[in-house]
Amino acid sequence: MNNELAYQYEQYKTANPKVRIRDAAKELGVTEAELVAVGPNNIRLRPAFEALLNEIPRLGYVMALTRNDYAVHERKGIYTEAHFTDKIGLVVNPEIDLRLFLFSWHSIFAVQEGDRKSIQFFAKNGEAIHKIYLTERSDFTAFAAILEKYQLLDTDQPIILSTDAQVLEASEDSQQEVDVAAFQKDWLALEDTHHFFAMLKKHKVERTKAMEIAPPGHSKAIAVEQLKAVLHQVSEKGIDIMVFIGNKGCIQIHSGKMEKLVQTGPWFNVLDSEFNMHLREDHIAATWLVRKPTVDGIVSSLEVFDATGELIVQFFGKRKPGIPESEDWRGVLTLLDA
Known part of the structure; x- marks a missing residue:
């Protein structure tokens, strides 16, 4: 020690x-x-x-x-x-829903x-x-x-292997000019939201850049207060949504309602009996309304980024493959189309 x-x-x-x-x-x-x-x-x-x-x-x-x-x-x-x-x-069940990346x-x-x-x-x-x-x-x-x-008996094993495991250096490829027309064509041809990351990788486009060059009508920058207004509507109307928060090794998902919303200083919180969320809003650099085509119709999300372009949180309407997006979720998003 x-x-x-x-x-x-x-x-x-x-x-x-x-x-x-x-x-x-x-x-x-x-x-x-x-x-x-x-x-x-x-x-x-x-x-x-x-x-x-x-x-x-x-x-x-x-x-x-x-x-x-x-x-x-x-x-x-x-x-x-x-x-x-x-x-x-x-790990998938209605309570604990995780995506694990052991790399x-x-x-x-x-x-x-x-x-x-x-x-x-x-x-x-x-x-x-x-x-x-x-x-x-x-x-x-x-x-x-x-x-x-x-219990690990060999306590001499190193605790830290790398000091920059989560730092991504900008490559020369990421600085290259993007073929916007080709990118937009592939966006419009999406059939599953899970294919979105592969599309970004194919075109060597960072996620925040993708929001800026999305096909017309498929992304819109919104303010933090607009995001919170939508979430308050979700709470008041009892709409089931999905909340994705993660890091490089794990993404954790809540599917269900968000009932008790509480502001504590810079933290915007959900304080429900089974689900809590704490969002540090003063470090939000960009928030986007994003629409992606799928075989089940358009899927809409609210995506929140920090100043480095890292994804902080995503909100979707609750759905499963084969089921169209809920009209209740689409309805509250019309607040952002004005």
Whole structure:
């Protein structure tokens, strides 16, 4: 253990008792994984990601947390079996809905913060990917058994492998002139929203640039206040939507209603019993209404970006393949067409 860092962290927490570990890590010039590693009650686990994820259903009712710099997604429920194809995995049920990308996953810790117990997954650069918190309804005996089974005995294994795992350098290709006509033609020919990323890659177009050169009528820049107005309408009308928040290693999805909306300083929050969202609106650089063709008709989304062009959060109307977009969702989006 890094005793000096452990001492610094304890001193920092004493002076800043309400600080989140992610923010403390930035202030101390280290990564979140390094601070977790010096926690006296924390246990490092073997990085058997697929096997361990398929033990999580034993825990019963838990809270899943996935975040990026400016948005947090918290969803309570019960995990079901994770299915993997190479390093890409899915956990899919009405409560816990995840897309997992194991390329950057590196370490796992069982964490105890006061009375809170969790299993936390970290990337090669020490940033948190996904966290699973026990609730009062969880199986604590199963939690103890998982820790005993997966505890890492070789504690000398490095916690950080790369300091820039999430930094994408602009390539020469990204600076090349885009064939806008060809790009728009491919956009209009889309048959599935899941093909959108492949289209961007084909044309070497960043997502925010794509919004700017989309076919007429298929993207529109909107203000943060307009975004919030739509979400308030969603809440008031009881419309089922989908909320996607993620990072390089995990995307977490909520499908359902958003009922209790609360503004707390710069944070725009959803504070429902099963789903919480925290969106840091003062770091939103761009928000777009986006329309993509599919075999089921147009699918509309609200997409929110930070100053670096990274996606913070996406909102869709709740739907499944083979089912057209809900008219209720389309109806509230007409607020943005004026």
